[in-house]
Amino acid sequence: MEKRELTCIGCPMGCAITVELENGEVVSVTGNTCGIGDKYARNEVTHPERTVTSTAVILGGDKPRVSVKTKSNIPKDKIDAVMKEIDAAVMSAPIRIGDVVVKNVCGTGVDVVATRNVEKI
Amino acid sequence: MMNYDIVIVGGGPAGLAAAVAARNAGVDKILILERDKELGGILNQCIHNGFGLHTFKEELTGPEYAYRFIEKVLDAKIEYKLNTMVMDISEDRVVTAMSREDGMYQIKAGAVILAMGCRERPRGALNIPGFRPAGIFSAGTAQRLVNIEGYMPGREVVILGSGDIGLIMARRMTLEGAKVKVVAELMPYSGGLKRNIVQCLDDFGIPLKLSHTVVDIEGKEKVTAVTIAEVDGKGKPIPGTEERYTCDTLLLSCGLIPENELSRNAGVEMSPITSGPIVNESLETNIPGVFACGNVLHVHDLVDYVSEEADRAGQNAAKFVKGELSDAKSDIEIVATEGARYTVPSTINVDRMDDKLTVRFRVGAVYKDSFVSVYFDDERVMHNKKRIMAPGEMEQVILLKDKLKEKSGLKKITVKIENE
Numbered sequence: 001m002e003k004r005e006l007t008c009i010g011c012p013m014g015c016a017i018t019v020e021l022e023n024g025e026v027v028s029v030t031g032n033t034c035g036i037g038d039k040y041a042r043n044e045v046t047h048p049e050r051t052v053t054s055t056a057v058i059l060g061g062d063k064p065r066v067s068v069k070t071k072s073n074i075p076k077d078k079i080d081a082v083m084k085e086i087d088a089a090v091m092s093a094p095i096r097i098g099d100v101v102v103k104n105v106c107g108t109g110v111d112v113v114a115t116r117n118v119e120k121i
Numbered sequence: 122m123m124n125y126d127i128v129i130v131g132g133g134p135a136g137l138a139a140a141v142a143a144r145n146a147g148v149d150k151i152l153i154l155e156r157d158k159e160l161g162g163i164l165n166q167c168i169h170n171g172f173g174l175h176t177f178k179e180e181l182t183g184p185e186y187a188y189r190f191i192e193k194v195l196d197a198k199i200e201y202k203l204n205t206m207v208m209d210i211s212e213d214r215v216v217t218a219m220s221r222e223d224g225m226y227q228i229k230a231g232a233v234i235l236a237m238g239c240r241e242r243p244r245g246a247l248n249i250p251g252f253r254p255a256g257i258f259s260a261g262t263a264q265r266l267v268n269i270e271g272y273m274p275g276r277e278v279v280i281l282g283s284g285d286i287g288l289i290m291a292r293r294m295t296l297e298g299a300k301v302k303v304v305a306e307l308m309p310y311s312g313g314l315k316r317n318i319v320q321c322l323d324d325f326g327i328p329l330k331l332s333h334t335v336v337d338i339e340g341k342e343k344v345t346a347v348t349i350a351e352v353d354g355k356g357k358p359i360p361g362t363e364e365r366y367t368c369d370t371l372l373l374s375c376g377l378i379p380e381n382e383l384s385r386n387a388g389v390e391m392s393p394i395t396s397g398p399i400v401n402e403s404l405e406t407n408i409p410g411v412f413a414c415g416n417v418l419h420v421h422d423l424v425d426y427v428s429e430e431a432d433r434a435g436q437n438a439a440k441f442v443k444g445e446l447s448d449a450k451s452d453i454e455i456v457a458t459e460g461a462r463y464t465v466p467s468t469i470n471v472d473r474m475d476d477k478l479t480v481r482f483r484v485g486a487v488y489k490d491s492f493v494s495v496y497f498d499d500e501r502v503m504h505n506k507k508r509i510m511a512p513g514e515m516e517q518v519i520l521l522k523d524k525l526k527e528k529s530g531l532k533k534i535t536v537k538i539e540n541e
Contacts, residue, residue: 007315007318007323011315014318050320050324054168055267055268055271057271063269064269064270065269065270068168069168069182079296083297115168
């Protein structure tokens with residue numbers, strides 16, 4: 001039996017939740033005070049996900065960097081790999097919010113998109 | 122001298138939302154004065170997500186949130202001036218500003234909206250002992266360097282203060298390849314959101330040391346090490362608990378202070394608790410026609426509430442310009458006590474208030490299973506149970522005009538926290 005200790009992020013209570021797992025299956029969730037904690041804990045131990053935000057190099061723009069994000073969540077264990085692909089990207093101005101910077105980043109099926117406009121100079 | 126109906130000082134989230142609201146209320150000549158080279162304020166460097174859940178029902182990054190409002194300002198053809206520093210606001214609403222392009226000039230404003238935001242508490246205000254080498258930054262300065270300019274301030278980092286910007290920068294520097302060794306927090310609780318503690322520290326195994334502070338900074342040219350120690354209940358370092366961390370960077374995330382030099386010079390009455398102007402139900406200061414909103418008024422936890430507050434300031438400034446705002450005779454005082462540190466607004470004139478008035482406040486400590494109580498004079502009229510309240514989050518109560526009118530002769534509304 002595997003035990004995982006989590007802090008719930010659902011509200012400022014920050015309940016300390018304990019999840020018990022058997023062969024990757026959730027057996028029990030304890031320590032939460034509401035349904036939000038139960039749901040959060042189950043997601044977090046089976047397939048934790050995060051949105052990654054960073055900046056990418058942009059050439060010929062009125063700013064040296066363009067801020068970017070993964071358009072939706074990606075698996076948490078891919079954060080480092082996603083950062084490397086973002087760091088390798090070089091964009092050219094102009095760029096608009098929502099323009100794709102890296103397509104299907106690290107095979108996640110999620111695009112990295114620009115989060116601000118950079119004008120050409 | 123130029124003439125404008127409304128002059129807005131600051132083109133961040135508060136200034137933008139106030140401008141849009143004033144235009145929607147039918148005001149023609151509006152001017153936004155912005156110190157930076159672009160509109161959007163601090164949101165431009167807050168590239169992480171989590172903004173706008175209340176306003177847009179989706180999670181945006183800071184620049185995206187800002188652009189939603191910038192677009193409205195552009196569409197409405199509201200005038201704005203960039204790279205412009207406001208030097209003075211007089212009691213009769215003459216705004217003195219200057220820029221490289223236009224030199225120094227004056228504007229006579231029908232109404233002024235203060236939307237200057239806040240700034241970070243610097244090292245000098247923290248009394249940290251030690252040397253004064255390069256490599257000590259406020260968290261927000263580091264954020265600007267990394268996210269806007271594309272520079273890394275350092276490779277080995279210690280962070281003092283667990284405010285949200287510090288937590289966000291712990292993750293950001295880590296993602297960019299730095300080693301964040303520890304976050305020290307003077308208080309026994311974090312000032313940051315739980316979500317940020319989990320996703321910015323726990324995710325990367327960065328330790329958070331509560332009740333700890335920096336007691337020494339080493340380094341002649343550049344920071345070489347920082348020593349932290351545990352503090353007792355009075356915030357005094359406990360000898361023997363010192364831990365030394367070699368590092369090249371110290372980030373400070375130790376609170377925000379509303380930036381009110383202009384307001385003070387203009388004669389605006391200030392609250393010693395919020396360090397922001399004292400305002401009435403219309404978000405108007407003691408100077409008629411001078412309104413305040415956003416972080417210059419009181420430091421907010423969510424930008425959504427800044428936008429909402431600024432919208433009200435914009436509407437009220439519009440009413441003032443059109444002569445629709447009756448005299449600012451405030452008949453009811455709002456008092457914050459027993460756990461509630463302050464309220465915004467501080468006074469109410471029932472005739473001027475909207476049907477509903479949101480009163481925002483913060484608590485001074487962590488409260489579990491406690492009640493937010495509102496008293497009309499000595500009568501308790503509201504008693505809402507809250508599972509948790511923490512200093513890092515804003516609380517609110519909503520007052521109804523009808524209820525206030527029913528209680529004629531009402532002099533004092535008290536907001537307090539009660540155990541039962």
